[in-house]
Amino acid sequence: MISPQLHKEIEAIKENIKDEYRQPHDKEWIVGFSGGKDSTLMLHLVVESILEIPWSQRKRPIHVVANDTLVESPIVQGYVNRILAQLKVSLNDLDLPFIVQKTVPGKDQTFWVNLIGRGYPAPTRMFRWCTDRLKIRPTTSYIRDKISQEGEVILLLGVRRSESAARAKSASRYDNGGRLNRHNDIQGCWVFRPILELDTEDVWEFVLGVDSPWGDSHAELVRLYKDAAGGECPLVIDPDSAPSCGSSSIRFGCWTCTVVKKDKSFRNAMEKEQYASLEPMADFRDWLREYCYEPEHRMPMRRNGQDGPGPLTFDARKEVLSSLLELQEKVEEDLISDVEMELIEKIWLEDKSQMAVHQANRLLNLMESI
Numbered sequence: 001m002i003s004p005q006l007h008k009e010i011e012a013i014k015e016n017i018k019d020e021y022r023q024p025h026d027k028e029w030i031v032g033f034s035g036g037k038d039s040t041l042m043l044h045l046v047v048e049s050i051l052e053i054p055w056s057q058r059k060r061p062i063h064v065v066a067n068d069t070l071v072e073s074p075i076v077q078g079y080v081n082r083i084l085a086q087l088k089v090s091l092n093d094l095d096l097p098f099i100v101q102k103t104v105p106g107k108d109q110t111f112w113v114n115l116i117g118r119g120y121p122a123p124t125r126m127f128r129w130c131t132d133r134l135k136i137r138p139t140t141s142y143i144r145d146k147i148s149q150e151g152e153v154i155l156l157l158g159v160r161r162s163e164s165a166a167r168a169k170s171a172s173r174y175d176n177g178g179r180l181n182r183h184n185d186i187q188g189c190w191v192f193r194p195i196l197e198l199d200t201e202d203v204w205e206f207v208l209g210v211d212s213p214w215g216d217s218h219a220e221l222v223r224l225y226k227d228a229a230g231g232e233c234p235l236v237i238d239p240d241s242a243p244s245c246g247s248s249s250i251r252f253g254c255w256t257c258t259v260v261k262k263d264k265s266f267r268n269a270m271e272k273e274q275y276a277s278l279e280p281m282a283d284f285r286d287w288l289r290e291y292c293y294e295p296e297h298r299m300p301m302r303r304n305g306q307d308g309p310g311p312l313t314f315d316a317r318k319e320v321l322s323s324l325l326e327l328q329e330k331v332e333e334d335l336i337s338d339v340e341m342e343l344i345e346k347i348w349l350e351d352k353s354q355m356a357v358h359q360a361n362r363l364l365n366l367m368e369s370i
Contacts, residue, residue: 051213
């Protein structure tokens with residue numbers, strides 16, 4: 001049960017959703033779903049709203065898109081995968097025009113291909129190479145693909161103005177006084193934020209008090225937050241939203257995230273007996289954060305041939321890979337794929353050849369200057 005006041009606010013949001021869906025155009029909807037409380041609430045309200053529309057009016061396809069960086073916390077990603085599987089079955093049984101999809105990084109742009117293959121040091125606040133490759137590009141590619149097919153799309157995001165000062169600043173970029181706002185970076189994409197003005201207390205009251213229309217009480221979601229005492233890294237399709245990844249607040253996200261000094265969310269979950277076996281992953285992440293920035297593990301020359309510090313040395317990359325494979329065996333989780341291993345080996349060969357060219361050119365320039 002929820003309070004009469006919140007019920008009134010929720011009904012107003014649903015009417016807004018229904019009114020937009022009934023508009024006389026054929027723009028398909030793309031619902032960003034991270035599995036966290038805000039995107040769960042938004043998806044919940046979208047599904048309920050479409051259920052309340054006559055079957056004959058359910059014309060426009062609605063894509064539910066979740067991003068998997070392939071280095072997500074196994075705890076959270078396991079939950080998200082279960083929800084996505086449940087959604088595929090339930091929404092189909094309800095005869096709703098939903099398409100459930102998961103985006104992943106390109107096989108040559110995964111975390112391990114970049115770090116172990118190309119020698120990128122672990123991400124930091126000053127060198128946050130991960131968000132673009134693992135989050136923004138995969139989902140943006142999906143959106144652009146739909147735009148190329150349909151002309152324009154509407155992206156529904158579960159952002160809320162009151163969540164944080166950073167989120168309020170990001171949200172204000174799309175305030176034009178209308179319900180739909182043109183996306184700043186993706187031509188042909190309109191942004192629709194149905195729950196923008198809800199408070200965090202409103203979200204929790206609803207999630208705790210109302211079962212989902214796809215047959216879930218949201219109980220597992222609540223347990224995840226209780227165990228981690230944190231929030232989720234949202235679906236990211238905008239570079240200006242990147243600070244939400246690896247912020248100082250406690251958030252669900254990549255288990256490899258070295259942008260934060262300490263991953264409190266992942267560590268807190270380890271206190272539960274069923275997750276204790278994953279503690280070596282948190283230890284590995286802490287080790288990686290320090291290892292990549294020790295001078296002896298970096299090449300003295302950058303990829304462009306200029307003086308360093310450059311990529312990880314080949315010995316350092318081999319050490320990280322060896323340690324990762326040992327960790328994979330210890331925790332019995334799939335942490336790196338065979339495809340990634342093959343690409344890493346290929347990149348090493350290319351890198352060695354390129355480095356040899358740079359060194360030869362430097363030697364030649366030195367000789368010419370004598």
